[in-house]
Amino acid sequence: MSRTLLGAHRVDMPAGSLDAITGIDRAAEVDPAQAGLSPAAVESVWEGVRGLYRSGAYPAITFCLRRRGRIVLNRSLGHAYGRGPDEPPETRARLAEPDTPMCLFSASKAVTAILVHKLAEEGGIDLDARVSRYLPEFTGAGKQRTTIAQVLSHRGGFPMFDIDRRRAGPETLADWDECLRLICAAPAETGRRRMAYHAITGGFILGELIRRVTGAPLTEYLDTRLRRPLGMRYFTFGLDGRSRSRVARNYAAGQPVRFPLSVVARRALTVGFEEVVDISNRDLFMDAVVPAGNLYCTAEELSRFYQMLADDGVYAGRRILQPATIRRATRPANRLRYDHTLRIPMRYSEGLMLGANPVGLYGPMTGRAYGHLGFMNILGWADPAREVSAGLLVSGKAILGGHLIALGRLLTTISWRCRG
Template sequence: MTRSLLGARLVDVGDGSLARITGVDAAAEVAPQRVGLTAGAVDSIWSSVEALYRTGAFPAVTFCLRRRGRIVLNRSIGYAQGGGPGESRGPHARLAEPDTPICLFSASKAVTAMLMHKLAEEGGVDLDNRVSYYLPEFTGGGKDRTTIAQVLSHQGGFPMFDVDPADGPETLLDWERCIELICAAPAENGGKRLAYHAITGGFILAEIIRRVTGMSFTDYLDTRFRQPLGMRYFTYGLDGRSRPRVARNYVAGQPVRFPISMLAKQALSADFSEVVDISNRDYFMDAVVPAGNLYSTAEELSRFYQMLLDGGRYEGRQVMQQATIRRAVKPAVRLRYDHTLKIPMRYSEGLMLGVNPFGLYGPMTGSAYGHLGFMNILGWADPDRDIAVSLLVTGKAILGGHLLALGQLLSTLSWQCRG
């Protein structure tokens, strides 16, 4: 059922205990004292996650926190299917579990970026070289001088591309057509200003990987990250066998109205509600969208960031070189106004960076790096606190009381994991 406040689409979260709809990976969680935390600190963090769920903006929440390389929390709350705004919880409702796969949307970009850094580590590309050296057709409208590094740091000059309304947003699932449109699109303002590349950059980076390696983009991911890290999911798109377990996405929160609706459409190349609807379709899971449809559990995303935090090592294997990661997390853009997101942002070559005194990952997280996904999905590592965190949610809400609860969760994490 639905709670409504000033037109908001909210989940009925009840008034009592959440224990019945909470999943706990007890076998994986270690005692807080083993990682330098108190039981009270962990309880406080989890209470903040519960408070985020109680806002009603998210039918399902999964959360994983690693500290000092060990899992402290790996839990889920809510329903993967059948518990969204406007839905009654009938016999087909399905609870979320800690290992429920969820689409990361734009949080996928961090993985795509690190694959490009991996290719550079292997000698396949020079990140400071022009994109057109690898993709000769990438010359439209003044983009011939754009480098891979500029694409990674959202300074490529092609944050958007025109999709014919007659073709519909399904165009975004047609790889070859997207490459053609992006290559032909003119550079924006000469490619000089900072503007988040919501869809475009991912396709170009992945196409370079395809051309240089002769492998499919998913095979490159599989051999460089997914297999070495022992992931079950962590794939762009989702195979048919896994789809019965995937979490469904829902429009939630306050209605998306002008001018926010216009800004969201410009960034996403489709209406807000259309993006959510498409994300639940089989053809979306059949496709590979390098900037937006990697599927992962919260624990898998946290594992990925833990590998970065550990200098590229996982279970004794060097997955990436430390020098590669140092470049990937090094600031490439100082805190500047992002002309797509309409807020100040700070980027490395592929990652969203934390900011002091308060940024994307909470207060005093200037050393943190990770990525945000549509909407309020987060994965990040914070070297100062020795944590690797992932927060996956299925409600797509821009405005609402959940923002206060999210800020409180981030603040609690930063405070309790300090030192």
């Protein structure tokens, strides 16, 4: 059920209805009226998700939408394993389910950032202090004045580091100590306060701050501050062995990544596009802790996290974060401005990607929305203006293709259907 069309890697669609490859969590979904929506509005959003699947870029999609705290959609489409682009038809396949875990890739950054804000709330760190106050080795090569707040808002001056491909490969990304050494040794950029997305580097520094200050691994701090209080099954960096039979496999999809996009992709990801896809499916990646790139969860868990933020830090009657912490974590750190890594205009807070007006990352007129994007087209966000929180997880990794039009339509539908 896959083919290559005009050089594009895409998933073949089943003829007719998608019902046979659709999973619905009927126990979780409420009557749309309980969330202030009409059945037609919810169906319109789900039709947008189906349109995204029909673009052929994603072997699996899971999607969860909350409105006013109520789940109106928690569904899956496609296959978690098999039926991927260019796979032979005889490959064993397994359907995706609403609770299929996927890797968030860069959408993991939002969770790491919120943990750093939580540590500040507890008095462990000062966000406006220099990183070197807590990591003495982070003092050379022009980075000694960099603050934690600058790292969170992608103004740290070290958006990337070089992997010596003669001695190591993309596996280096799974080596915490080596990555930390490379980052501390890397020189700061000229004009280090310019905005440039820190795709991998910032996460290791923020994760190491938590480890140094608390004396505990990042995963333990996540477990005690977010994962267990929120009642999550997954929602952690890396994936334990018993869960790997359920995780969705990642696939390169869409149009082949060629120059100049291949250069931009390598600059942002540190290694090549297809290398990232390959390593993400290996045990060594799931064994590792990559603070900026390998948190695993379900779409519902991602939506639950953002709903907690939208509810001023409260979940199920329990306070997880103080409102002042969330206000700082979501306030703009800059106006819409050119990002020197991504080569597009972006708006950041101290740790999150912000929406924009008249159109932004989360659709039209989403200036109050906040969340994070993950490789590629994974999205988690909350939009207080529409009283929504959402998680969109996809297993296809595509930069160019018709999926971008379909994604734009879906986000536009959510924006207009969930108003008022």
